[in-house]
Amino acid sequence: MVSEVLWNAPVADRPVDALVRVPGSKSLTARWMLLAAAAQQPSELRGALVSRDTRLMRDALERLGAILEARDDALLVTPIPPPPEHPAAPLEIHTGLAGTVMRFVPMLAALHHGDVRFTGDEPALARPMDPVIDALRQQGVEVTEHGAPGRLPITVHGTGRLRGGRIEVDSSASSQFISNVLLVAARADDALELVHVGDKLPSLPHIDMTAETLREVGIECTHDTDEQGRHRWRVTPGEIRPVSIVVEPDLSNAGPFLAAAVATEGTIAVDDWPEVTTQPGDAYRELLTRMGAEVWREGRTLCVRGTGRIRGIDADLSAVGELTPTIAALAALADSPSTLRGVGHLRGHETDRLKALATELTKLGARTLELEDGLEIHPGPLHGEVFETYEDHRLATAAAIIGLRVPDLQVIDIGTTQKTLPDFVGMWLSMLHTDPLEDGEA
Incomplete structure (x- = not known):
């Protein structure tokens, strides 16, 4: 209200x-927090923003098993542990109005073994989520939509893995739909190729930001165009390197x-x-x-x-x-x-x-x-x-x-x-x- x-x-x-x-930058803080949670070893983030959006991201990552501790003007991030052999108890993540949480975390939730329900503030329930849902399903992840089609709330039925391969995403409504896939692509079983199939691509600098953060944690991410002139990204699977970073x-x-x-x-x-x-x-x-x-x-x-x-x-x-x-x-x-x-x-x-x-x-x-x-x-x-x-x-x-x-x-x-x-x-x-x-x- x-x-x-x-x-x-x-x-x-x-x-x-x-x-x-x-x-610190909200966009960079969100990306570094998520990558640190998906890494294999702890990371240290200095200058990270503390705001409602980043608190919601922190809560989401902690629900998935990461540990985030503020210590000596730094945020220490202990990564999410490997998924258990048997499905864990269902989780719920509240995204508030944070686009970075509602669009970035569901793909990470696919690496959780169990059901993760996503909901948010009332205005968030009207924001488009179709490309996130579609990308998950292209990765073989089951998604249940509980409200209007292509909108929150949804449940991601995580199996602990992503298969990689080729994905086509229409990111005309938000660059976050591309970053969503790229940020977790290194954890897929196979190399991932992502092709943007929409008429326009807004906020390309935010996608460049995502690609640059991936490179800084040791992940190969390339950007070019395919034979039809469409934007294309490729991410090679690999270990996400821990960082000690100062957020701009x-x-x-x-x-x-x-x-x-x-x-x-x-x-x-x-x-x-x-x-x-x-x-x-x-x-x-x-x-x-x-x-x-x-x-x-x-x-x-x-x-x-x-x-x-x-x-x-x-x-x-x-x-x-x-x-x-x-x-x-x-x-x-x-x-x-x-x-x-x-x-x-x-x-x-x-x-x-x-x-x-x-x-x-x-x-x-x-x-x-x-x-x-x-x-x-x-x-x-x-x-x-x-x-x-x-x-x-x-x-x-x-x-x-x-x-x-x-x-x-x-x-x-x-x-x-x-x-x-x-x-x-x-x-x-x-x-x-x-x-x-x-x-x-x-």
Whole structure:
């Protein structure tokens, strides 16, 4: 149920000027946790994100038999033990709204000998799971669907093995359907060949991220195209090497803070921005420059300065769809219209993000049209309103950005940001040098 607590989004009374340190990447934390649980020896993860999504991943892996312990600012992961000879007692895993849990863990559950039921928050029951179910069945794994076809809840009847071979997956709705298979493919009996058969492939950087993490644990993963021009990945079975890794900061979560600099003619520096990364959030450097900001590096710090002008943008965000709410918020504050394209897959995220953004931005005064695969945003005089977040953390942070310039903007359920950034409110108020006792939840 959506909380009706309203958060008064603070207005910036001066340009922001702050050094921001964001926690570890949610996407990388999820991948490293799962790979560490599937390895043969214990691993150590430093800088891992602690949020609702990663707590749900931790709980899922522990239910399957892994041991995860926080010790000395590190997360120690003892892998899942080999499956027992006889089927274990049935398990249930609650995915919340975490796509990484609902889409990544079922394939791992096939390596468990016994039944594993997956369910989640009510909005999660509407998110597509067809490609996950289909991939499992192509691997000879029995899956029972308890609700609407291709949706949670489901039960994976694990036998303790995956056979490998060729799999065809339509990942048009989410790159997670490809990563789902790749992350566990090294544990299959035979080499695995995965072919994407959909019309489009969103968020390719996230799949590149998966392939890179596999290589870092010693697994051979190649990517090319087949004779029909379709994306194809091959994974060779092998032992997943234990790691001692530092998780990169979450560059997507840095986005709202960088946007604050653009919105207020201020300067924000984000510490430990990697030189080379597979994270989609790295695209903020180019996107914010195109919207009129000054962007530069100082060593390992990325700096963004607002120039007083926010330009509208025409951008294909298909590879970096998760950045859309932040860019849309700035587009509502811009001096010319924007068109954000290639993000039809956002309709299947925590909410239908295109519909939600169109509804809420229009309500504030920025007429926003839903396109088949994107948004057309026409800036106008904005006014305070109650901004609905639809239990979506990125809608909440988009509202906070606009609130820097628009008085009396109230955000429903700002706490949904705990999904990936547990102390967003504290960080936001600290950036503004605002007393949390004066501007907080009403």
